[in-house]
Amino acid sequence: MNPSAYIGRFAPSPTGPLHFGSLVCALASFLDARHHQGQWLVRIEDIDPPREIPGATNTILKQLESHGLFWDGDLLYQSQRSDAYNAALAQLHRDGLSYSCNCNRQRVAALGGIYDGHCRQHQVGSDSAIRLRLPETERDSTITFEDLIVGAYPQNLCSEVGDFIIRRRDRLFSYQLAVAVDDQFQHISHIIRGSDLLDSTPRQLYLQGCLGASAEQTAAMQYGHLPLAVNGEGQKLSKQNHAPALIPGEESSNLWLALEWLQQAPPVELRSENSATILSWAISNWSLAKIPNCAEIPAPNSV
Numbered sequence: 001m002n003p004s005a006y007i008g009r010f011a012p013s014p015t016g017p018l019h020f021g022s023l024v025c026a027l028a029s030f031l032d033a034r035h036h037q038g039q040w041l042v043r044i045e046d047i048d049p050p051r052e053i054p055g056a057t058n059t060i061l062k063q064l065e066s067h068g069l070f071w072d073g074d075l076l077y078q079s080q081r082s083d084a085y086n087a088a089l090a091q092l093h094r095d096g097l098s099y100s101c102n103c104n105r106q107r108v109a110a111l112g113g114i115y116d117g118h119c120r121q122h123q124v125g126s127d128s129a130i131r132l133r134l135p136e137t138e139r140d141s142t143i144t145f146e147d148l149i150v151g152a153y154p155q156n157l158c159s160e161v162g163d164f165i166i167r168r169r170d171r172l173f174s175y176q177l178a179v180a181v182d183d184q185f186q187h188i189s190h191i192i193r194g195s196d197l198l199d200s201t202p203r204q205l206y207l208q209g210c211l212g213a214s215a216e217q218t219a220a221m222q223y224g225h226l227p228l229a230v231n232g233e234g235q236k237l238s239k240q241n242h243a244p245a246l247i248p249g250e251e252s253s254n255l256w257l258a259l260e261w262l263q264q265a266p267p268v269e270l271r272s273e274n275s276a277t278i279l280s281w282a283i284s285n286w287s288l289a290k291i292p293n294c295a296e297i298p299a300p301n302s303v
């Protein structure tokens with residue numbers, strides 16, 4: 001492939017500082033981009049104020065820089081993209097692909113999370129949630145993509161997901177909508193991220209198609225979903241279960257441990273080198289194929 005066509009990204013939500021689990025995602029997406037002489041963009045996914053922590057964006061950016069993970073071009077802040085998301089909502093509405101839903105939480109929960117299309121006859125109103133209308137038949141709603149790490153991943157949107165929310169009742173744009181719009185807008189070609197988002201990928205591919213991407217364009221999107229870093233109890237490292245923030249001053253060790261976790265087999269001598277030296281070794285020696293296709297890997301004890 002034409003190397004300049006590679007555009008990767010890291011898209012943190014500012015819900016807290018980076019921890020080991022987010023560092024491996026940042027690092028893997030950075031290394032895959034740099035190994036292919038591609039660009040690596042950083043996008044701040046700040047569209048969910050109730051979940052955000054003041055100052056987290058700055059902390060994350062400082063942590064990336066202190067680990068030598070310098071991004072290309074300008075940062076994109078999703079909080080500044082409302083016009084684009086509203087335009088996408090208007091387009092979907094105009095094309096008859098969305099509808100408003102007034103079902104309450106209890107009703108949706110009783111469906112086991114897979115929405116039954118109850119509100120399909122409604123018009124889009126202003127104080128209800130907005131859902132995307134999936135194809136009428138299950139036959140037309142299987143999305144399969146070939147994940148770079150996980151392999152073939154088929155999902156039937158009708159039977160496994162249902163018409164999903166693209167704008168919430170509280171008027172916040174959904175994660176799925178914002179990601180699909182922005183990955184298209186930024187011409188992202190490669191997405192390396194955690195496998196907690198594996199089952200969102202078919203929704204995002206489908207949405208991109210609804211927003212005008214051709215079948216060739218969506219087929220060209222490359223996704224690689226990393227195993228999840230888990231703590232001693234087997235829980236995904238996250239702010240909810242108090243994953244510790246990366247310790248300042250430990251950047252070399254963090255990077256080395258992340259490379260080992262990604263099974264890149266970094267030589268031991270590298271551990272005491274500076275970030276730039278470690279990253280230059282890692283860019284040259286990067287191999288996505290060495291990352292195991294498994295659901296989770298324990299994080300090292302010392303991070």
Ligand code: GLU
Pocket residue numbers: 010011012013045179193197
């Ligand atoms: N902002 C999302 C998160 O922090 C990641 C989005 C993505 O990589 O698609 O979980």
Ligand code: ZN
Pocket residue numbers: 100101102103118119
């Ligand atoms: Zn409804």
